[in-house]
Amino acid sequence: GAVVSQHPSWVICKSGTSVKIECRSLDFQATTMFWYRQFPKQSLMLMATSNEGSKATYEQGVEKDKFLINHASLTLSTLTVTSAHPEDSSFYICSARDVRGSSTDTQYFGPGTRLTVL
Amino acid sequence: GEDVEQSLFLSVREGDSSVINCTYTDSSSTYLYWYKQEPGAGLQLLTYIFSNMDMKQDQRLTVLLNKKDKHLSLRIADTQTGDSAIYFCAERKRTGGSYIPTFGRGTSLIVHP
Numbered sequence: 001g002a003v004v005s006q007h008p009s010w011v012i013c014k015s016g017t018s019v020k021i022e023c024r025s026l027d028f029q030a031t032t033m034f035w036y037r038q039f040p041k042q043s044l045m046l047m048a049t050s051n052e053g054s055k056a057t058y059e060q061g062v063e064k065d066k067f068l069i070n071h072a073s074l075t076l077s078t079l080t081v082t083s084a085h086p087e088d089s090s091f092y093i094c095s096a097r098d099v100r101g102s103s104t105d106t107q108y109f110g111p112g113t114r115l116t117v118l
Numbered sequence: 119g120e121d122v123e124q125s126l127f128l129s130v131r132e133g134d135s136s137v138i139n140c141t142y143t144d145s146s147s148t149y150l151y152w153y154k155q156e157p158g159a160g161l162q163l164l165t166y167i168f169s170n171m172d173m174k175q176d177q178r179l180t181v182l183l184n185k186k187d188k189h190l191s192l193r194i195a196d197t198q199t200g201d202s203a204i205y206f207c208a209e210r211k212r213t214g215g216s217y218i219p220t221f222g223r224g225t226s227l228i229v230h231p
Contacts, residue, residue, distance in 0.1 A: 043221040109160035
């Protein structure tokens with residue numbers, strides 16, 4: 001089946017530093033990847049849609065200068081949290097859509113990255 | 119309120135049936151999904167139902183859709199301890215140029231012996 005990996009699985013950093021999270025589709029190509037944020041006991045909130053070779057589309061209320069997204073290849077998208085603060089602590093999940101598409105718009109989700117900012 | 123609503127917790131005994139309920143808002147949603155999230159893991163698509171269907175069965179899983187009431191349910195027969203997880207209901211919505219699932223908060227299913 002389609003597999004999406006994320007790295008790192010967890011990270012602890014100091015306030016003010018930047019953290020990069022990678023999302024890779026391992027056995028398929030993904031023109032579109034999505035970044036979500038999940039708070040405890042909350043739903044997944046879509047942050048941005050990442051399209052290979054073009055700028056990401058951010059959801060309302062998400063600061064694009066703070067959450068930098070790069071989708072340089074068909075198998076890799078990165079999310080960089082710049083100048084992280086404790087309120088950025090969360091569980092970040094990516095998903096990828098197979099370039100071949102499907103009638104159900106199936107997305108394959110990564111295992112998530114737990115970010116803790118001290 | 120939330121676009122997709124579901125209760126937060128459900129506790130069942132092993133071997134019993136579990137029923138997780140969900141309500142959604144967009145009557146034009148063409149697909150409705152159920153995802154499963156195990157601790158520390160990403161989401162796994164369990165099943166989906168097309169909006170012109172009332173019911174879909176897949177082994178131990180039965181999905182019921184009431185379009186009039188915008189109500190979706192997931193029934194798990196013979197619930198096992200391995201079914202303990204968070205179950206997310208989602209409706210397909212258009213965001214920008216893409217169709218993506220819009221999730222509820224998730225229902226934590228606890229299966230006890």
